[in-house]
Amino acid sequence: MDEFALIRQYFSHSTASIAKSASYVGVGDDCAALQPPQGELVICKDVLIEGRHFFSDVDPFLLGHKALAVNLSDIAAMAAKPIACLLGLALPRADEAWLEAFSRGFNRLAERYDCALVGGDTTRSDAGIFISVTALGLAQQPLPLRANAQIGDDLWVSGDLGSPNIALGLLLKQQQASLSEQELALLAATRLRLEQPEPQVHLGQLLRPYVHAMIDISDGVLQDLSHLLTASQLGAIVYAEQLPMHPALQAVEAKHALEAVLAGGDEYQLCFSAAPDYRRQIEQCALQAGTAVQRIGQITAARELILLDAAGQVVENLPQGFNHFP
Ligand SMILES: Nc1ncnc2c1ncn2[C@@H]1O[C@H](COP(=O)(O)OP(=O)(O)OP(=O)(O)O)[C@@H](O)[C@H]1O
Ligand SMILES: Cc1ncc(C[n+]2csc(CCOP(=O)(O)O)c2C)c(N)n1
Numbered sequence: 124m125d126e127f128a129l130i131r132q133y134f135s136h137s138t139a140s141i142a143k144s145a146s147y148v149g150v151g152d153d154c155a156a157l158q159p160p161q162g163e164l165v166i167c168k169d170v171l172i173e174g175r176h177f178f179s180d181v182d183p184f185l186l187g188h189k190a191l192a193v194n195l196s197d198i199a200a201m202a203a204k205p206i207a208c209l210l211g212l213a214l215p216r217a218d219e220a221w222l223e224a225f226s227r228g229f230n231r232l233a234e235r236y237d238c239a240l241v242g243g244d245t246t247r248s249d250a251g252i253f254i255s256v257t258a259l260g261l262a263q264q265p266l267p268l269r270a271n272a273q274i275g276d277d278l279w280v281s282g283d284l285g286s287p288n289i290a291l292g293l294l295l296k297q298q299q300a301s302l303s304e305q306e307l308a309l310l311a312a313t314r315l316r317l318e319q320p321e322p323q324v325h326l327g328q329l330l331r332p333y334v335h336a337m338i339d340i341s342d343g344v345l346q347d348l349s350h351l352l353t354a355s356q357l358g359a360i361v362y363a364e365q366l367p368m369h370p371a372l373q374a375v376e377a378k379h380a381l382e383a384v385l386a387g388g389d390e391y392q393l394c395f396s397a398a399p400d401y402r403r404q405i406e407q408c409a410l411q412a413g414t415a416v417q418r419i420g421q422i423t424a425a426r427e428l429i430l431l432d433a434a435g436q437v438v439e440n441l442p443q444g445f446n447h448f449p
């Protein structure tokens with residue numbers, strides 16, 4: 124299958140609503156062309172590299188899903204609605220079975236969120252798979268920027284944390300040695316969160332009227348919260364025992380589980396700040412989106428992030444989150 128047949132077969136069948144407008148140009152010309160809808164256009168990009176972001180033997184259907192999901196998670200963190208995306212692919216070979224599954228995972232998530240795949244680029248790579256996705260979304264002012272947290276805001280997090288990091292640790296271990304039965308059970312209970320994360324697109328949009336600042340926690344909750352605090356020139360108190368932990372982590376030694384919750388990346392949940400007046404409304408948004416939300420602390424004036432344990436003691440030497448160039 125040649126380059127052009129490949130693009131036609133797997134990446135040119137978007138059924139999203141924006142692709143139905145009369146003047147729309149999608150995959151197949153020099154540029155895509157769309158009538159920008161009214162509102163604030165938000166744009167983001169995330170790159171995924173074989174061996175860095177995913178294992179070579181990952182299910183290509185799940186990889187296709189994840190490549191788009193990590194971008195839709197950034198769109199969700201702007202309380203925006205996805206509208207379109209572009210897919211850059213560099214592949215060592217045109218493996219049709221791989222492409223069929225990858226495109227099915229990608230296109231299925233795109234369809235679920237009415238996000239049109241409007242273009243991209245496909246090249247050969249000498250070694251390894253490289254994926255670059257750009258996503259466009261539509262937002263409304265005021266945007267829940269990282270810089271907009273206010274003193275006295277509640278801090279919240281969606282979902283439960285820790286499972287992607289535990290799954291990653293087990294998959295790395297499995298490359299060196301065989302896992303015990305207990306470890307295999309733990310891997311089975313956690314690996315879908317690593318390999319098929321669900322972006323919080325509905326929750327992000329529902330929260331828009333209530334939140335001041337929002338961020339997705341792809342690099343781990345402490346590190347991404349630190350980015351939000353630095354941008355807002357504020358600090359926070361976070362209560363360790365209020366951090367929502369994935370239930371499977373009961374089987375993990377407590378210190379290891381807490382590290383996974385605090386600093387494990389690949390979460391794709393939302394962390395946000397909002398005035399305490401909106402607690403009831405925020406709980407309602409979570410019910411409507413079918414996601415849990417948990418209050419984890421407060422925004423403070425002192426420019427530091429303080430983590431308190433169950434006894435109210437300050438936790439020292441906080442673990443670092445994910446960093447490509449530590
Ligand atoms: N090579 C680059 N050129 C221009 N801007 C960049 C580049 N790399 C990152 N950025 C910008 O830097 C900011 C922080 O990027 P970062 O990737 O840390 O955020 P993120 O995408 O929310 O997190 P993650 O990639 O972990 O999901 C974003 O505004 C991003 O657009
Ligand atoms: C094979 C393999 N090794 C390591 C990881 C962990 N990992 C890679 S990138 C990242 C943060 C988000 O990425 P970015 O900051 O690039 O958007 C994390 C937690 C993984 N998922 N797979």
Ligand SMILES: [Mg+2]
Nearest residue numbers: 168169170197
């Ligand atoms: Mg990024």
